[in-house]
Amino acid sequence: MLKEERQQTILSEVELHNRILLTDIAEALDVSIDTIRRDVKELDGDHKLRKVHGGAISLGFTTNSTRNNNIYRLEDKSTIAQKALALLKDGAVIFVDGGTTCLELARLLPTELDLTCFTHSLPVAMELLTKPNVTVIMVGGQVSKESQTAIGANAIHNLSEIKVDYSFIGTGYVDSQYGLTEFDWDIVQVKKAVIKCAKKTVLLSISEKLNSQHRYKTCEINAINTMITELHPENKLLNPFREHDIRLL
Amino acid sequence: MLKEERQQTILSEVELHNRILLTDIAEALDVSIDTIRRDVKELDGDHKLRKVHGGAISLGFTTNSTRNNNIYRLEDKSTIAQKALALLKDGAVIFVDGGTTCLELARLLPTELDLTCFTHSLPVAMELLTKPNVTVIMVGGQVSKESQTAIGANAIHNLSEIKVDYSFIGTGYVDSQYGLTEFDWDIVQVKKAVIKCAKKTVLLSISEKLNSQHRYKTCEINAINTMITELHPENKLLNPFREHDIRLL
DNA sequence: TCTTATTTTGCGTCTTTTTGCTAGTTTTTA
DNA sequence: TAAAAACTAGCAAAAAGACGCAAAATAAGA
Structure with a gap:
């Protein structure tokens, strides 16, 4: 032959x-x-x-790379993701939210890092699958067409049954007074559940979102343990947040 | 000469x-x-x-093997998916398995069709999100890197709590004697759960897989209600299956 | 037909590729 | 943690290929 x-x-x-x-x-x-x-x-x-x-x-x-090189402020989001990486150690159990900033975090995870990642975002899950040493656990539920994440009672229930070291979340709006807010009620419910299941919550947000607010409230600002923006931690734009017990990176 | x-x-x-x-x-x-x-x-x-x-x-x-698109036998799989569409009516609640044939089914769903689709496959879920009238529900659990589907105890548990009209499943190997078999034990467990949660199970398989078998058994052949191949239903290759109570399409 | 030029063919030698095996190491599994 | 399975690397035999050369076949023209 x-x-x-x-x-x-x-x-x-x-x-x-x-x-x-x-x-x-x-x-x-x-x-x-x-x-x-x-x-x-x-x-x-x-x-x-x-x-x-x-x-x-x-x-x-x-081989499926859902390369979407059309992300708003990708540079900044990449900077934020880089900073977030510093929090991760081998063996950590984390939750990664949906959204382009969190997707960037997933993308930048070093291949040698050994993690257990929960997520309710389809694109994040897909990205995490390319990391050989990451165990990916998808939180199921009805999938929102816009956000491509699982939401609704089922997702929330599933989240209630897990506990992670860190939750990395994004938000629609953030304000030192009003906390984290969203346009969408369903999203808020899920984010509440995400925060609840985490020992520590890390907010990833580009500075453009600072001092903005919307209709539905996810949580108070001090429910967040660490906030990461693309700005230098000493930047004066972050001053309003220093009154609260938040670590700025 | x-x-x-x-x-x-x-x-x-x-x-x-x-x-x-x-x-x-x-x-x-x-x-x-x-x-x-x-x-x-x-x-x-x-x-x-x-x-x-x-x-x-x-x-x-x-040139046959120099796949210009990387899906093996896409033509045949497309034919199968087309036939499967005939089973679907507005308002149906279905489960769609992972694998390229089922992905093709998801891809070919008419935009006007009104469905509720469960799936444990990330690519299928992504594809279904593009269909405006389809409600997508992701079955969560640990995600297998190779198959990009949720597997394991969690996924199986989640499946135990749903009931769908039709399950569209693929298989690694199928034989009229030995039934559906797989290479992977975890996959078998999930497929068992998928079959259990469906009123009717539809097997999508290209004819090349007929009369092949492997180590772990998913189910007997008569656990399948309908089998769809790219062949004409009267094709003699399907004769061994006619002895069982299976509808051939 | 005969001679000559050109192409084709077979052979010998040497090099490369392929393959199975052994020994030692790593990974997986129970 | 120990046994089993899988992997790596290197070796040697066998098969296949490259290349030059000369014999044989073919073609062409006188």
Whole structure:
């Protein structure tokens, strides 16, 4: 049997069943396991499949980068996410909210970081899946079309059953007086549940949102333990927040 | 024997069997291996076939595998999804499994169709969000990196609390004798729960998977109410399934 | 037909590729 | 934590390929 032919067979099997065992293929094609191992390694090198311990899996599943390079103030959000990374240590259990700032945090997680991440955001979950050492747990529930996050009673109930070290959340509006507020009532309910399930809550917000408010209240400002903006912590724009017991980064 | 004539023979052999061994051809035509090697090299130069170590393979064989889109057998899967659409009526409550065939079903849902869709697959959920009249409910749980679906005890528990009209599921392997089987134990557990929560279960599978099996069993074949392949329902490949109480589409 | 130029073919030698095996290490699993 | 499975690396045998060369076949012109 030709090498090329064998590799085609391997590829087809992987595409067909999504995953294969090297031993199965070796037996089926009646060649040594080493040969299959070399074939798979080569196909992996050509990005035709992904080699894993003991077998191979199809790329169809793993390669999907929902690159949206149309994010407002991406630079600032990236800065914020970078600062947030400093809070993370191996073994931490965290919750990551939806929104582009939190998505940026997910994107910038170092590949070697060992985490357990809860999220109710589909894009965040997708992004986290690319991090080999991150365990991703999706909080289910009805999914909002606009925010692409699970909301509603079910999501809130699921959140009530978990406890995390840190919650990283975004907000629609934030004000040193009025706290965190939102345009949407359902979102507020979920965010309340998120804050409740966290030992410490970290707010990620670009400075543009400071001193703004809206209809529905998520929480008082001192429900937040750490607030991260793209500004230097000493920036005078942050002065109104210094009266409260908040760590500024 | 003329050189032209010999090269024609080589070409037709390649077309016929998709591949040839240089040694076989040399012996059959009673010329030295060097001659065949030169012929094949020349034909490769003319893009009539592809030369590989030890032989040659037809171009069709390779272009077939050079997937321009990375979904294997997308055409067939699309056909299957089209057929599945016929089962759906406004107001239905369904579950959609992970996998590329089910993803294709989600993709092809008409925008005007009014549905409630449960899913444990992140890509399917994302796709369903683009359908204005579909209510999407994500079944949460730990998310598998390979399949990008929620699995594990939590997902199974969540599934135990819902009841849907139809479950559309895929499978790794299906056989009329051995039923539906999978490579992965965790996936089997989830699929069992999916079948349990559905009044009727619809299996979507390309015909290439028929008569294949693997280690872990999801269910007997008669746990499936409807099986949809890309084949015509009267196709003889489906005969083994006619003995069971399955509707074929 | 004969001679000559050109192409094609087969052979020998040497290099490269492929493959299976062994030994030692790492990863997974129970 | 120990056994089992999988991985890595290196080696050697066998198969395949490259290349030069000379013989054979073919073509062409006198």
